[in-house]
Amino acid sequence: MEGFALQHQHGKAKVRVGRLWRGATSQEHRFVEWNVSVSITSFVLPAFTDGDNSKIVATDSIKNTIYYLAKQCTEELSLEDFGVVVGQHFLRTYPKIVTGAKVILSQKPWERVVVDGVEHNHGFKLGSGKHTAEVIIGSNGCVKVTSGITDLSLLKTTQSGFEKFVRDQFTILPDTDERMLASTITGVWSYSGKPANYQRSWEAVKKVLMDTFFGSPPTGVYSPSVQHTLYQMAKAVLVRFPEIENIHLNMPNIHFLPVNLPTVGVKFENDVFLPTDEPHGSIEAKLSRMEIFQCKL
Ligand SMILES: O=c1[nH]c(=O)c2[nH]c(=O)[nH]c2[nH]1
Numbered sequence: 001m002e003g004f005a006l007q008h009q010h011g012k013a014k015v016r017v018g019r020l021w022r023g024a025t026s027q028e029h030r031f032v033e034w035n036v037s038v039s040i041t042s043f044v045l046p047a048f049t050d051g052d053n054s055k056i057v058a059t060d061s062i063k064n065t066i067y068y069l070a071k072q073c074t075e076e077l078s079l080e081d082f083g084v085v086v087g088q089h090f091l092r093t094y095p096k097i098v099t100g101a102k103v104i105l106s107q108k109p110w111e112r113v114v115v116d117g118v119e120h121n122h123g124f125k126l127g128s129g130k131h132t133a134e135v136i137i138g139s140n141g142c143v144k145v146t147s148g149i150t151d152l153s154l155l156k157t158t159q160s161g162f163e164k165f166v167r168d169q170f171t172i173l174p175d176t177d178e179r180m181l182a183s184t185i186t187g188v189w190s191y192s193g194k195p196a197n198y199q200r201s202w203e204a205v206k207k208v209l210m211d212t213f214f215g216s217p218p219t220g221v222y223s224p225s226v227q228h229t230l231y232q233m234a235k236a237v238l239v240r241f242p243e244i245e246n247i248h249l250n251m252p253n254i255h256f257l258p259v260n261l262p263t264v265g266v267k268f269e270n271d272v273f274l275p276t277d278e279p280h281g282s283i284e285a286k287l288s289r290m291e292i293f294q295c296k297l
Contacts, residue, residue: 006048009102010056011039012063021076029122030076033108036066036083040090041100055097057090065089078198079107080145083135091137099139106150107131128152131202132188147202148188154213155182158270159220178270181223182254185209189237189247205237205244212236226253226283234287246288253281 014035021030040062046052069085077085087101109127113120129152136144160181162173187209195201212233215221223229234247255276258268266272 001049006045008044008048009039009041010059011037012059013037015063015066017066017070019070027121031110031124033110034079034082035106036086037104038062038066038086039102040098042098057094057097079105079131080133080135080147080198083133084143087135087137091141101137103135105133129206146188146190147198148186149206150186152185154185154210155180156214156220159215160223162225180256180273182256183226183251184254186250187247189244191243192245193243195243201241205241208236208240209233226251226281230283230285234285238287238289246286248284248286250284253283255280
């Protein structure tokens with residue numbers, strides 16, 4: 001091809017879908033709001049090189065297919081399972097054209113409202129922490145699923161410090177064993193095997209992440225750094241869920257700056273803060289299971 005190599009894909013990005021399941025017998029409505037992006041790899045090189053569109057599945061058709069498949073899913077299903085349905089559709093419908101599909105999804109955190117301790121049949125409010133997923137399907141039908149969470153904003157007002165770090169001529173920050181700890185967490189984890197229920201699994205992972213960040217309600221748990229807390233959170237997930245093979249956590253350290261007003265005699269006593277968004281500490285890590293190599297003697 002004219003001495004060049006071209007890698008290409010096409011699809012539709014950010015297709016917004018609301019899906020309501022009304023329940024045949026109960027009054028209880030189930031509702032999700034999804035954002036779906038599909039990207040397919042296919043034999044459409046002539047479209048790029050020669051203007052021959054004859055093998056292009058139109059991105060408009062891809063968008064319409066997403067709505068069609070949402071309609072076909074008459075039973076409630078998880079974000080991940082819908083991603084698999086969408087990806088497999090294109091490979092199965094066009095086996096001679098489509099060689100792979102990548103589906104990136106997110107779910108708005110609508111959650112059922114509870115009124116006076118009773119779950120509402122059809123009332124929802126926005127919660128925190130957005131469920132994300134990515135499904136990659138190869139030409140051999142092999143499916144790779146990752147799940148994730150974004151915008152999980154957590155804050156604790158004590159049981160956090162940062163001490164004994166490198167000191168040089170640029171160091172102003174004092175050691176402290178008493179500070180706020182706040183982060184807006186993004187996490188992505190991959191499954192080696194399919195969990196019984198992706199949505200239940202996602203909720204359980206979110207709970208483990210939060211419980212580990214905060215520690216027990218009365219006393220909490222001391223965090224000597226964001227790094228250490230991140231590691232504890234990631235480790236707790238891998239220990240608790242054998243079907244998860246790795247987890248990547250991004251935990252910006254969102255600073256609450258001490259307010260001192262010396263001219264009027266106001267001294268910071270961990271009471272009045274200046275909340276900030278930027279700049280923030282940028283701390284991320286991926287924890288994976290070690291592969292165990294067995295020697296044959
Ligand atoms: O938990 C922290 N980790 C750091 O690496 C760091 N750096 C910094 O200035 N404050 C903090 N806090």
